[in-house]
Amino acid sequence: xxxxxNEGEDIIGRWxxxxxxxxxxYLKAYSVIxxxxxxxxxRAYYYVDAFAGSIRPRAKEDEQRYIDGSPLRALQTxxxxxxxxxxxxxxxxxxxxxxxxxxFPDCAIEIRQGNSNKVLxxxxxxxxxxTSKTRAFVFLDPYGLQIDWExxxxxxxxxxxxIFINFSLMGVTRLLxxxxxxxxxxxxxxxxxxxxxxxxxxxxxxPVQLSLFADQEPALSRETIxxxxxxxxxxxxxxxxxxxxxxxxxxKNSTNSVLYAxxxxxxxxxxxxxxxxxxxxxxxxxxxxx
Ligand SMILES: C[S@@+](CC[C@H](N)C(=O)[O-])C[C@H]1O[C@@H](n2cnc3c(N)ncnc32)[C@H](O)[C@@H]1O
Numbered sequence: 403x404x405x406x407x408n409e410g411e412d413i414i415g416r417w418x419x420x421x422x423x424x425x426x427x428y429l430k431a432y433s434v435i436x437x438x439x440x441x442x443x444x445r446a447y448y449y450v451d452a453f454a455g456s457i458r459p460r461a462k463e464d465e466q467r468y469i470d471g472s473p474l475r476a477l478q479t480x481x482x483x484x485x486x487x488x489x490x491x492x493x494x495x496x497x498x499x500x501x502x503x504x505x506f507p508d509c510a511i512e513i514r515q516g517n518s519n520k521v522l523x524x525x526x527x528x529x530x531x532x533t534s535k536t537r538a539f540v541f542l543d544p545y546g547l548q549i550d551w552e553x554x555x556x557x558x559x560x561x562x563x564x565i566f567i568n569f570s571l572m573g574v575t576r577l578l579x580x581x582x583x584x585x586x587x588x589x590x591x592x593x594x595x596x597x598x599x600x601x602x603x604x605x606x607x608x609p610v611q612l613s614l615f616a617d618q619e620p621a622l623s624r625e626t627i628x629x630x631x632x633x634x635x636x637x638x639x640x641x642x643x644x645x646x647x648x649x650x651x652x653x654k655n656s657t658n659s660v661l662y663a664x665x666x667x668x669x670x671x672x673x674x675x676x677x678x679x680x681x682x683x684x685x686x687x688x689x690x691x692x
Contacts, residue, residue, distance in 0.1 A: 412459035417653045419461065419469055421568060421664060424651070424684060425541065426475040428566065428666065431676045432539055437481040443535060446484035449476040450526060450540040452518035454488040457498040472541055473499060477506050485510040487526060489518045519553045530562045540565045546573040551597040558643035564668040568653070571632050572661045578605070581623050597639050633663035640667040648677035651684060
């Protein structure tokens with residue numbers, strides 16, 4: 403959960419700002435390409451923000467500084483999208499989203515308050531079938547494990563959506579106990595967000611040193627889960643639904659702990675290539691800065 407400022411706005415760390423910068427870079431490239439396609443076959447292209455947030459969060463390291471959140475990054479992108487759909491479960495945040503209508507009167511903005519799994523599947527997916535000759539860019543930016551694998555599957559099945567997902571590695575790791583394999587409810591929870599859980603058995607092993615009592619079942623425990631491994635596992639899962647998936651980039655906080663993996667999944671090879679270029683540049687700059 404994020405910390406809230408005295409006006410109820412989110413307070414976000416440096417890494418969240420970096421995530422937003424990566425999003426803005428990709429949106430620019432996407433919109434230029436899609437706008438070009440409108441000269442031939444494409445009828446319209448949309449931006450969908452399934453976890454819209456508090457619009458102008460404040461920077462953690464300087465709370466006087468406001469940052470443009472993901473809806474603003476999209477609305478500022480040129481050329482413009484044909485429509486913007488913003489979803490958030492929080493009524494307080496949706497009030498802020500409503501204000502964007504006055505700020506951007508020329509943009510077609512649709513807003514829904516609710517669980518994005520439901521809104522995406524019931525309202526958005528039916529509006530962008532393949533026959534509609536439309537495309538949508540869907541940003542999935544939950545705090546934790548709020549995006550169901552079924553929703554990702556439905557988005558992929560449209561063949562009209564690209565998804566840009568900030569997947570919570572921390573959310574997964576926290577669910578997995580160190581000293582014993584997880585209970586069935588946890589396995590179910592992970593299956594709901596990742597599709598498969600075959601990988602869980604691989605990470606629980608008996609201790610290397612054999613027990614003195616040969617007839618005793620050795621207790622299974624897990625090593626530290628490598629973030630790169632978990633991120634590539636999720637990317638691999640995405641590859642079962644989308645033919646082109648970028649290399650995930652790991653988002654780290656100020657103490658270098660990995661929190662999320664940001665990844666693009668698309669039906670178009672150019673989309674994954676552009677994202678890989680943007681992520682590679684970001685990784686290079688991060689290495690220079692550290
Ligand atoms: C990380 S914040 C989004 C930040 C925003 N994308 C940005 O970059 O400016 C996550 C948001 O998801 C919302 N949320 C949490 N669970 C949700 C759900 N099931 N459906 C829709 N929104 C949800 C929260 O209210 C919060 O505003």
